[in-house]
Every structure is written in structure tokens, then in C-alpha cells.
């Protein structure tokens with residue numbers, strides 16, 4: 547499948563298309579987006595990380611009244627069952643469109659079919675689902691597998707043939723980023739002397755990262771761990787607390803590579819406590835809003851839109867940290 551990467555310009559272009567498509571003609575339809583307010587139900591994962599807060603802010607800014615939306619927001623506290631219930635409530639409420647950042651990939655077939663039967667288009671943002679893509683109109687997000695490859699390529703470059711003991715803080719079990727970041731990283735380190743001695747989920751939260759890292763340190767000791775791969779900055783930041791509490795020096799005794807590049811993660815990178823960060827861009831709101839308008843206006847849209855990610859060394863982070871939007 548040809549991947550369509552959107553640079554920032556293209557990203558704005560698609561969003562503008564969506565916004566323009568529904569301001570040109572005013573058919574005064576039933577919330578079809580032309581002249582009327584579009585009621586959108588947004589089922590967010592929860593508020594598990596700094597990344598999530600930035601994503602929620604981006605979505606709320608884009609799905610604003612001045613942009614022609616009424617946003618019905620639900621945060622499911624990282625509970626997949628609660629998130630499906632929220633989507634079912636949106637269907638019963640008769641919203642014009644539904645946007646979902648699915649906590650986990652599986653279990654979506656039934657409720658997506660119900661939305662389809664109710665004639666309510668679904669746009670996915672951020673994470674993806676394992677359901678057939680005829681059950682949703684479009685998806686916009688990041689290439690999690692490539693993020694994992696970038697992190698693994700750094701580790702392979704950094705450690706090469708040196709026997710290296712690595713522990714992994716996995717994202718939410720069953721989530722697309724956790725699955726794909728693991729796959730990409732492992733592919734990139736094939737053939738190196740990096741050995742995964744332990745791997746557990748910290749559920750993308752700081753507390754989760756700290757608790758699991760405390761367990762790893764209790765089991766292996768600071769000296770028994772050379773490298774930590776954390777699927778997001780927040781778990782890496784929690785691990786840093788655990789390493790320091792045990793008298794270790796994060797970024798030196800244990801090298802750390804994470805994914806997201808949120809402000810606090812980038813600060814830790816500048817401070818030398820993290821060694822490399824792969825970005826995962828949370829600013830998806832404008833594109834998602836443009837897609838909702840395009841879909842409601844009957845425009846042809848692709849099934850997936852990928853937003854480009856960057857990656858940062860400590861030096862590169864120091865250069866950009868003050869100008870970053872999140």
C-alpha cells in the first residue's frame with residue numbers, strides 16, 4: 547500500500563481543503579457540514595501522557611465552534627470497554643461524525659459496523675484498528691513502525707557489536723504504537739549484540755514506567771542494564787526517577803532511547819538523561835477536522851494519511867527545544 551506522507555505544508559493543504567469544501571456552498575443540510583454546525587463525537591484514549599495532552603489540545607482547537615463544529619468529547623481513561631461505550635453513545639446521540647483515537651487495535655468491528663449502519667462516518671486519528679478499512683472513512687496519524695526502526699537504528703549504531711543488555715518499557719498492551727514500535731525496533735537491531743533481557747508494559751504512563759523500572763533494577767541492578775528502550779517519553783521519565791533513586795546516572799550508566807519528543811522528554815534529552823528521542827507528532831487536529839469536513843462533503847479521501855516524524859540527538863534537541871510547539 548502506497549503510504550501518503552504529509553509534510554507540514556501538505557498537511558495544512560488537506561486541512562484547508564476540508565475547511566474550504568464546507569464553507570463554499572451553503573446547502574444548509576442536516577449537519578452535513580455546509581453552513582451548519584457539525585456535531586462530532588471524539589473518543590479520546592484518556593490522559594495517560596504528555597503526548598496525549600498535546601493531542602487533545604490540538605483536537606479541541608481544531609474542532610472549535612468558530613471552525614463550524616460542536617465537539618462532544620469523551621476521554622476513556624485508557625479503558626477499551628469504556629471507549630467503545632462512548633462511541634455507542636455518540637451513535638445513539640446521532641452525531642454527524644465520530645473521531646476515535648483507539649486505545650487498542652482489536653474489538654472494534656461491531657461498534658464500527660453500528661456507526662456505518664447509522665450512516666455516521668468514522669475518522670481514526672493517531673492509533674489504528676485491526677478492523678477492515680471499509681468500517682471507517684479515513685485515518686490520520688504516525689508511522690509507529692518507522693518510529694521503532696529509527697530508535698533501533700540509533701541503538702544499533704550506538705552499541706554495534708558490544709554485548710548490550712536492554713530492558714524495554716512497552717506501551718499499552720494491544721495498542722498499535724506498542725505493537726509497531728516493538729516490531730520496528732527489533733527489526734533494526736537484528737544481528738547486533740543487543741539482547742532484550744526483559745520487556746514489560748508501563749501503559750505509556752510515568753508511574754507505570756517508574757514502577758516497572760524499579761522492578762528491573764531490583765532484578766538486574768543498575769550494572770546489569772546497559773540500555774532502556776521506552777515506547778514513550780513519559781515512561782522514560784518515570785524510569786529516570788527510578789534510576790536516580792537507586793543511585794544510578796540516567797543517560798550514562800543506562801543509556802535511554804524514547805519516542806514522542808514532548809517538551810519534558812526533550813528537556814531530559816538536553817540535560818543528558820535521555821540519549822536519543824524519535825518524534826511522534828501529536829498535532830493532528832487540523833488534519834482530522836479537514837477530513838471530517840471532506841468526508842461529510844462527499845469528497846474523495848484516502849484511507850490513511852501519515853504525518854512525518856523527526857528524530858533528535860542531545861545536540862539537536864538543544865537547538866530546537868525553545869521553538870517547538872509541544
Ligand code: GZL
Pocket residue numbers: 594595596597598672673688723750777778779780805806826
Ligand atoms: C502515539 C500515541 C502514544 C504516545 C504516548 O501516537 O498513541 O500514546 O506515544 C501516548 O505518549 O500515550
Ligand code: ZN
Pocket residue numbers: 567568569570571579580843
Ligand atoms: Zn460542502
